[in-house]
Amino acid sequence: MIDTGIRRGDLIDTDRLSIEEMKELFRRAEFWRNRPKTETPAYPGTYVANLFFEPSTRTRLSFEVAERRLGMEVIRFDEQTSSMVKGESFYDTMRTLAFLGIEVAVVRHAGGGILQEMSDRSPGPVLINAGEGEGGHPTQGLLDLYTLYRHFGELSGLRVAIVGDLRHSRVARSNLWALKTFGARPVLSGPESMRDPELEQLAPYLPLEEAIREADAVMMLRVQLERHRETLFHSAEAYRRVYGLTGERLEMMPPHAVILHPGPVNRGVEIDSDLVEHPRSKIFTQMENGVWIRMAVLERAIQGGV
């Protein structure tokens, strides 16, 4: 029951995926998009556990819908402050899940590299990273790229401006790796205090207006108001003025350029409210695409890799 060999189905982050693997995920996402909701479930009797050690609404719901549409049996496990968060007992939890017959574990975790460690030690179910601290969020990165891929037809050469709190963004990280793999041309922008030297080894940091002026897509990151309460909370309007995507800044973008945001949106902070549902916004399209991409990722996990 326990696979102790090479873990081909684990999804730890986008830096371990090739172009071919990602394109295959896009193809399967497209496949699932076109299936009727009522067709016979593809994977009955396959058990998946959703282990969310940090709060999450969108990602959790998106995975749950994806799992149900595949016909999987979904086990929720959402103790946010569990004794199982750390090292050894996380390992025992994974082994327990395996012996209960659970084949896939979708894990959101505060981080510290625990998913990589579990992937290496391989105690149980195939692992899917659903967001790990400030580390990575590969299914978000994949759904963002899938959204761009569907819109532009290809990713190579695409200019993507990633704007905002780079230092604390697992989304930026997972996007950057995948964009680089596809030969896209990401650039970074945002407050000086939120720059991240590590990310700047992958893409140049530019002033905001320069970053968006030639972008094919502008990806606004969520301001973690809850993390920056002291310094930022009372200056949400100040943030908007200097780094927010406003109607005025939309005008600076090329006419064909689209807007992305991983959600949830702080309307009036990093993006003006009337841009959220603007014809050039892909924000809700991203949410829809998330279901298809996660179905593809889950299927890859069940099948042990593509």
Next chain:
Amino acid sequence: MIDTGIRRGDLIDTDRLSIEEMKELFRRAEFWRNRPKTETPAYPGTYVANLFFEPSTRTRLSFEVAERRLGMEVIRFDEQTSSMVKGESFYDTMRTLAFLGIEVAVVRHAGGGILQEMSDRSPGPVLINAGEGEGGHPTQGLLDLYTLYRHFGELSGLRVAIVGDLRHSRVARSNLWALKTFGARPVLSGPESMRDPELEQLAPYLPLEEAIREADAVMMLRVQLERHRETLFHSAEAYRRVYGLTGERLEMMPPHAVILHPGPVNRGVEIDSDLVEHPRSKIFTQMENGVWIRMAVLERAIQGGV
């Protein structure tokens, strides 16, 4: 995917339902009551989200059973203190649910008219009000009337005494509207301090014994011990003496009159313990009927109105 037209399937409160609509719901409740539990699900691949921003046991379980019996895919979403409780972000949550493929949202909320606002703005799934603050609780009203309708054969002219904490009761409100629509003759009673001028525009307020003496049905409201802790908690026995349904008061009711209570019951406060399962009590029948009525309401939501 998003219906931005007339929202015929929303259920915000009973005041927006006609006699015909309610009778059709009763007919469908009757239909579902008679189906075997193991028959092929009627609505596979239909996703419903239960959003309970306030604690609830009975209503949530009742909806969940109803949803499962229809074969729907049930998504739970029960963050009680979510950042999504208020205005704009509630709207974004609804849109997100729609783009995740969720067609119906069952919402319990602290109130403030958010459900009506959402119904007007129509951002996503069809909405079912599962209890909104002190506003309304339409499925409770419908199941109460359905219980009376099954027992008496009709509702027109029926004398229903609603007794207790009128001011804080969403149950009283939803019942009153529906009873009036059917041409029943509701009366109100309860402590002076709990009277509600708005409700008294719909039905007369009477002294308790007068209210129950000619009633066909007596609906006891739950004393919100948790809300009135200061003044009431230590005087539960005092409440019982003055406003509780006791064996003595049962004697005053006409011999054919029945007892209703929305539950959960405070035995020995608003109703004596041995009356809860009295032959003339419909309290557990109400709970059973709640499943059939909610199936009918969910079906109406899926089909976009009756």
Next chain:
Amino acid sequence: MIDTGIRRGDLIDTDRLSIEEMKELFRRAEFWRNRPKTETPAYPGTYVANLFFEPSTRTRLSFEVAERRLGMEVIRFDEQTSSMVKGESFYDTMRTLAFLGIEVAVVRHAGGGILQEMSDRSPGPVLINAGEGEGGHPTQGLLDLYTLYRHFGELSGLRVAIVGDLRHSRVARSNLWALKTFGARPVLSGPESMRDPELEQLAPYLPLEEAIREADAVMMLRVQLERHRETLFHSAEAYRRVYGLTGERLEMMPPHAVILHPGPVNRGVEIDSDLVEHPRSKIFTQMENGVWIRMAVLERAIQGGV
């Protein structure tokens, strides 16, 4: 809908099960073990509620997998500090569940004999005890015995050493009763301060080395670090030295003797980390067997007893 007759399907504790009943449960566990995961569900349209008034991970997950594999509809109900924990309102909750169409209730509770009381008053669904305070944990006892039964072929005469915090262990209690019924020869050991006079009426208390030296199986109990924080937390290493199962003590056990532990394991406290997955450890086998035993117990509940 409400069964008010003899409650043959309730599982309150192992002391009420005969050898024949337990053997039939083992046979059904064996049957379920050999069914493919994708076969047509055996009990569609059968509703079960999991009421966990105390935190639990393993037992809850194990029951949930068992229920799903039987094709049951699973209703979660996990308010840890519910107003329903006590007497009268627990009774009303049970009746409510019955009228909602729920046939089986799996209950974990802090104790006080509430399950026995509910079984006697019989207000609703068939009851399965999923752990009750320091009272009993019959499905754990059954899965432990099933594990030994599969390994040794029989239980009569088997020498089982139960070691650790006897006073607070519901696991020890449920095991002892069942072992005695089968004619096994249990012995007890552990810290003086954790002895339990009641259990010692069923089995002798021995010094640790004497207890394990002739054992066919050694069942290590979990040290409730959270209960003994004051006295024990800083002396986990001291506990290990005096009462832990170490490599050295494994050497003292007969070469054929196996290790059991109900989980979750405190590695390095009551058992050394490298013994958890030792070839002679049955710890993860116990977890797997738990699913099959719980399927058998649930089936017995649905069918109203074996």
